[in-house]
Amino acid sequence: MQSHKFFALGFIILICGACQDQVVFTKYQSFSEAWSSTDTLNFNFEAPDTIHPHHMFFSTRLNENFEFNNLYLIASISFPNGKRITDTLEYQMAHPDGSLMGSGFGSVKESKLWYKSDVIFIEPGEYQVKVRQAMRRNGEIVAIDALKGVLDFGLHLERAIRVKN
Numbered sequence: 001m002q003s004h005k006f007f008a009l010g011f012i013i014l015i016c017g018a019c020q021d022q023v024v025f026t027k028y029q030s031f032s033e034a035w036s037s038t039d040t041l042n043f044n045f046e047a048p049d050t051i052h053p054h055h056m057f058f059s060t061r062l063n064e065n066f067e068f069n070n071l072y073l074i075a076s077i078s079f080p081n082g083k084r085i086t087d088t089l090e091y092q093m094a095h096p097d098g099s100l101m102g103s104g105f106g107s108v109k110e111s112k113l114w115y116k117s118d119v120i121f122i123e124p125g126e127y128q129v130k131v132r133q134a135m136r137r138n139g140e141i142v143a144i145d146a147l148k149g150v151l152d153f154g155l156h157l158e159r160a161i162r163v164k165n
Contacts, residue, residue: 022161024048028059028154034146035133035153043129043155047080047121053160056115058131058153062093062100064107066149069094072134075115080125088134089115108151118160129155 076086102109
């Protein structure tokens with residue numbers, strides 16, 4: 001029975017290690033009080049390779065001061081040749097009862113949000129992802145000056161795993 005526990009523990013460590021091997025870039029930016037509507041977050045990285053597909057995620061750490069159900073972002077990715085793609089994104093961050101989604105204990109919740117999947121960085125060189133929050137109150141045109149409750153926001157890039165049939 002004891003050997004089964006060691007086998008299970010070893011298997012879990014192996015799986016976790018394999019997942020970490022797929023991570024090629026991670027960077028977070030922290031906020032002391034709030035994410036200002038004028039703060040544009042910049043994430044610069046070199047193309048990991050020009051052959052394999054990668055998934056791009058945003059990561060958030062929110063606390064109970066985040067008072068919305070959704071998170072609206074404007075994100076752009078700039079390529080080494082100067083081309084840029086801009087997206088307006090919406091992510092559901094809370095359940096209908098108002099409790100935050102994500103993992104973690106207590107009042108802080110972490111979420112991993114899909115940004116782009118199966119991206120092949122065909123051009124070698126530096127890429128840049130810029131992100132800004134685009135939150136507004138219902139019925140208002142003016143953006144919220146300071147989005148409270150966002151502790152950290154990050155970009156996470158990992159190599160896509162292909163399952164062979």
